[in-house]
Amino acid sequence: MWVKLSTRGEYGLRAMFDLAQRYGEGPIPLKSIAERQDISEHYLEQLIAILRKAGLVKSVRGAQGGYTLSQEPHEITVGDIIRVLEGPIAPVECLNDDGSENCKHEDTCVTKDIWEKVRDSISDVLDSFTLGDMLERSNKMKQKNKNYMYYI
Amino acid sequence: MWVKLSTRGEYGLRAMFDLAQRYGEGPIPLKSIAERQDISEHYLEQLIAILRKAGLVKSVRGAQGGYTLSQEPHEITVGDIIRVLEGPIAPVECLNDDGSENCKHEDTCVTKDIWEKVRDSISDVLDSFTLGDMLERSNKMKQKNKNYMYYI
DNA sequence: TTATATCATAGTATTTTACTCGGTTTTTGT
DNA sequence: ACAAAAACCGAGTAAAATACTATGATATAA
Numbered sequence: 001m002w003v004k005l006s007t008r009g010e011y012g013l014r015a016m017f018d019l020a021q022r023y024g025e026g027p028i029p030l031k032s033i034a035e036r037q038d039i040s041e042h043y044l045e046q047l048i049a050i051l052r053k054a055g056l057v058k059s060v061r062g063a064q065g066g067y068t069l070s071q072e073p074h075e076i077t078v079g080d081i082i083r084v085l086e087g088p089i090a091p092v093e094c095l096n097d098d099g100s101e102n103c104k105h106e107d108t109c110v111t112k113d114i115w116e117k118v119r120d121s122i123s124d125v126l127d128s129f130t131l132g133d134m135l136e137r138s139n140k141m142k143q144k145n146k147n148y149m150y151y152i
Numbered sequence: 153m154w155v156k157l158s159t160r161g162e163y164g165l166r167a168m169f170d171l172a173q174r175y176g177e178g179p180i181p182l183k184s185i186a187e188r189q190d191i192s193e194h195y196l197e198q199l200i201a202i203l204r205k206a207g208l209v210k211s212v213r214g215a216q217g218g219y220t221l222s223q224e225p226h227e228i229t230v231g232d233i234i235r236v237l238e239g240p241i242a243p244v245e246c247l248n249d250d251g252s253e254n255c256k257h258e259d260t261c262v263t264k265d266i267w268e269k270v271r272d273s274i275s276d277v278l279d280s281f282t283l284g285d286m287l288e289r290s291n292k293m294k295q296k297n298k299n300y301m302y303y304i
Numbered sequence: 305t306t307a308t309a310t311c312a313t314a315g316t317a318t319t320t321t322a323c324t325c326g327g328t329t330t331t332t333g334t
Numbered sequence: 335a336c337a338a339a340a341a342c343c344g345a346g347t348a349a350a351a352t353a354c355t356a357t358g359a360t361a362t363a364a
Contacts, residue, residue: 002238003155003274005267007353010244013263029309043354049311062362063308078266086154092162108293110286111165114230114277115157121273122155125266134262141260159322181340195323201342214331215339 005086011039012047012085013078019057020073020131021138027059027066047085054084074132082126089122091115157238163191164199164237165230171209172225172283173290179211179218199237206236226284234278241274243267 014037022028030048034041048067051057058070069076083089090096092115166189174180182200186193200219203209210222221228235241242248244267 001240001242002157002161002234003241003243003271005154005243006351009154017262027309031309040354042356045311046354052311059310060362061310061360063306064363065309065361067310078263082154088153089155090153091155091157110169110289110293111230114281117277118274119155121277122270125269125273129266137262141262158320179340183340192323194325197342198323204341211341212331213329213341216332217330217340219341 002091005082007043008047008050008085009082011037011044012051013081014039015044015048016051016056016069016076016081016131017134019067019069020076020135023069023073027064027068029066033067050085051081054080056080056084069131072132073135074130076131077127078129078131078134079123079126083123089119091118095119154243157234159195160199160202160237161234163189163196164203165233166191167196167200168203168208168221168228168233168283169286171219171221172228172287175221175225179216179220181218185219202237203233208232208236221283224284225287226282228283229279230281230283230286231275231278235275241271243270247271 015033018033018037019028030044031041033039034044037044048057052059052067055070056076057067059065059067088096092111094109094112095115167185170185170189171180182196183193185191186196189196200209204211204219207222208228209219211217211219240248244263246261246264247267
């Protein structure tokens with residue numbers, strides 16, 4: 001399947017949503033996120049390292065340490081998270097920053113603008129949703145379903 | 153990369169464009185397509201088998217046989233081709249026909265509608281281009297660039 | 305000083321991709 | 335009838351990507 005979120009994107013988004021639900025509560029240890037989301041802690045470490053280097057989360061080392069979102073939930077889009085974890089959205093090689101060098105016949109390519117439109121439409125959708133939107137959605141779910149389940 | 157056309161989609165689209173350029177000339181042998189497009193003949197056989205089973209091309213067996221588009225170029229969209237070769241566009245498992253069975257908490261899922269919008273926007277873009285559009289585009293290129301190169 | 309954390313890197317099993325290989329069957333032209 | 339040209343078919347395989355595991359070092363609060 002050519003459009004398929006890997007576990008990097010899925011787990012990373014779930015971890016970020018977990019942090020969004022606890023925004024303002026101080027640093028959240030990774031262990032607790034991994035347990036709640038049922039993800040291998042070691043693997044999640046690697047993913048959150050990517051998010052940290054991209055500036056989406058801040059870390060506090062040592063005991064009582066953990067992670068927090070570096071901006072408010074409504075300031076972080078799903079696109080920010082997915083692009084960082086899954087890499088740039090490029091259906092074909094030549095849409096990458098470096099990739100255009102490899103392609104000598106850009107100017108006469110019949111399909112390039114198709115892939116550009118695909119890329120842009122995906123980006124637009126993902127950037128139209130923030131973690132804040134997801135929280136709101138989740139809260140509405142909670143009100144409706146008293147059994148208190150919200151999933152991602 | 154989570155949005156990445158595989159060679160199946162790329163080669164298949166190139167083969168279909170090759171057939172579109174020769175539409176009306178009778179059956180085109182696969183060997184000639186493979187040579188022009190510089191694709192392994194055996195591999196392309198497997199891809200065109202998928203296109204044939206999906207009804208996008210017709211085959212004529214025996215000597216002087218080959219393949220033809222089963223509809224006019226402007227009736228076949230890029231989406232038709234890509235969906236057949238790369239499988240259904242489903243960023244997450246639960247958007248597949250069978251996949252929803254696996255997911256118990258569809259009703260309370262915070263992200264499902266994001267992935268549905270992603271899927272639909274990709275589909276819309278791909279369905280807005282036909283092989284006929286690509287031929288027109290290619291012909292304009294030919295007029296501008298006298299050196300007669302058109303690529304895909 | 306100890307427990308709790310983050311941080312870092314190397315290794316590995318599984319899955320997917322991108323083919324290759326070795327044929328059989330069908331049809332046309334001589 | 336026969337040879338050549340072509341579609342059709344299924345199994346096997348090398349390389350790459352994915353999804354982890356393993357083993358530690360470093361930092362900080364209590």
